[in-house]
């Protein structure tokens with residue numbers, strides 16, 4: 001394993017676009033070459049080492065044997081791990097928006113919180129967040145008909161609004177609560193929410209959403225039956241009938257009215 | 258400027274792959290140039306600049322496509338440079354990208370295919386922002402109340418006066434007719450089902466609308482003929498409507514040396530079958546008819562696999578598309594003139610309908626014997642974006658490429674079309690006709706599409722040696738060379754070198770100013786005054802496109818006096 005450690009030299013007042021922080025990009029490069037990779041800080045083009053202290057083995061290694069450790073506050077750093085296909089990124093801290101965009105394989109572990117659009121349009125691999133995540137986890141970007149198509153996202157804390165919007169595959173697990181409209185326009189993915197959720201599955205065509213806490217369910221869902229999963233009783237719904245949807249929604253507790 | 262030693266194809270002037278020089282001075286082709294600038298084109302293919310006679314590149318529905326499709330905007334982004342503004346989009350590129358991408362392909366003029374008069378200002382605002390290429394816009398007339406009333410009253414003179422007025426009001430170049438009558442019926446949630454189905458409230462039929470507009474077009478001696486999007490477009494079995502339409506106008510004669518009717522994106526109008534299950538190609542029936550009737554022309558409307566954005570004044574068609582595809586849908590009512598719609602689509606190789614549609618476009622181009630009757634188009638972005646023209650040309654030039662592609666498609670493409678049996682491969686002369694000389698002739702642009710003395714100094718040079726490369730076998734080379742012009746020269750100025758833009762001049766906008774007798778013009782003005790007072794949401798004074806909207810016009814005179 002080749003380990004590369006990255007630490008911010010200072011705080012960032014404008015967002016840094018750091019899609020180059022990825023095992024696939026780093027793997028064939030020496031440490032010097034990694035330091036001179038170009039990134040944007042706001043509208044200024046800078047090198048990675050202008051912004052970050054970078055250390056680790058200098059010799060290139062295959063991407064699957066590349067581990068990138070980020071330590072410090074990366075909440076202003078966007079697009080970490082974009083399009084990565086293998087290897088690992090471990091973050092001891094928070095990350096900014098769009099981490100794991102279009103990721104196809106490998107692993108991202110975030111010990112702190114993640115910003116919005118985590119794992120947007122992800123195709124494979126794993127993302128784990130020990131803290132909370134922002135809005136649009138696993139979603140499609142504006143206008144897309146598919147968000148995440150495969151892979152796994154697990155959030156130990158809570159997620160923001162529009163969790164898994166336009167999900168076309170893969171699994172998202174949130175141990176805590178989800179915000180408004182989780183699983184909106186779901187087209188075949190799986191979402192499990194440990195806590196509460198508000199109006200899950202609006203416009204869903206297929207796929208499954210399970211809410212182990214309380215859910216306010218849209219009137220366009222049809223209540224089918226009561227089922228037992230892992231010792232917990234759920235009301236099972238079919239929807240979203242507003243659009244002829246055949247999605248499955250399970251809620252342990254339904255908020256009436 | 259002298260372009261030295263290239264292999265020149267200039268079909269209009271009978272130049273078939275001769276090694277010769279082309280001289281340009283003051284923006285025009287001349288016998289001999291003295292300014293000393295030389296371009297070495299030895300071993301390269303030299304063609305007149307490309308002419309796109311039908312694409313949706315400016316105006317309300319193009320912009321609706323952009324607004325609806327932010328996901329398209331982020332495909333094809335290119336950052337600005339010292340010379341270039343930023344580009345965005347694939348099926349609905351921004352204005353700058355449209356100009357740059359045409360120029361990189363070696364195209365130097367493009368026509369927006371459908372502008373309602375009411376939205377013509379917007380069209381021109383966008384055309385003004387498209388750099389490099391010359392352009393023009395066809396104006397929609399097929400569902401306009403004034404047209405329907407003139408047809409109902411049998412008043413051809415007044416109709417001609419209105420067409421002249423409409424072209425001036427919209428700074429338009431020609432008469433576009435889209436699903437005549439259907440757009441009006443759509444205002445009441447209906448459509449017309451054939452050329453003899455009357456339009457609600459007006460009691461006129463599509464047959465009458467088409468015939469009257471063609472007669473008005475010829476009375477005005479307009480440079481271009483009526484440009485028709487047929488009724489029932491996009492529906493299985495519609496080839497019968499298409500043939501019935503053509504038979505209904507066989508007796509009308511052209512007033513100029515050109516076709517009397519251009520049927521556009523024929524691929525969408527050449528369908529057999531009673532529904533989607535037995536959907537099949539009827540391209541050979543259409544091509545047979547064209548082979549016997551040289552007064553008609555068509556363009557392909559070739560389908561390109563992948564992302565497209567359908568946009569048309571045929572609003573009921575877009576409603577059907579949106580229901581079928583469960584896609585995003587925009588619907589638009591254009592007051593007394595038209596309706597329109599926009600729906601994104603993805604054409605799939607394994608989708609049997611799309612695969613057959615792909616085959617139909619190619620069949621039409623290859624079965625129509627006279628290339629002067631056929632224009633290569635994709636009905637950008639309905640069949641696919643225009644940046645795919647090199648792909649289409651490579652398909653027309655190479656049977657092995659067609660076979661390679663067919664092998665990747667749903668098997669019905671081979672079973673429900675005659676494409677696998679077609680041996681014809683176009684040569685460079687035919688390609689020069691279907692992309693340059695033909696569209697220029699069909700549009701009525703005597704200074705475009707050729708390299709004779711007096712022609713506009715619009716030239717495209719490609720890094721491919723027609724004497725060494727066999728397009729049938731080396732189709733990949735053909736496609737790569739055509740996608741990235743070695744040089745594009747626009748009005749005598751090098752605008753592309755080695756596939757990169759090196760200069761960004763502003764092109765001209767063509768429009769047609771047709772004169773009519775004053776008494777007829779007065780009748781039209783009186784009608785319109787009452788329509789604006791009663792129905793339009795804006796004043797007539799805010800309706801006309803003023804000169805300020807067309808800063809570099811090229812005005813073509815026509816008319817009856």
Ligand SMILES: [Zn+2]
Nearest residue numbers: 370522636639
């Ligand atoms: Zn069109």
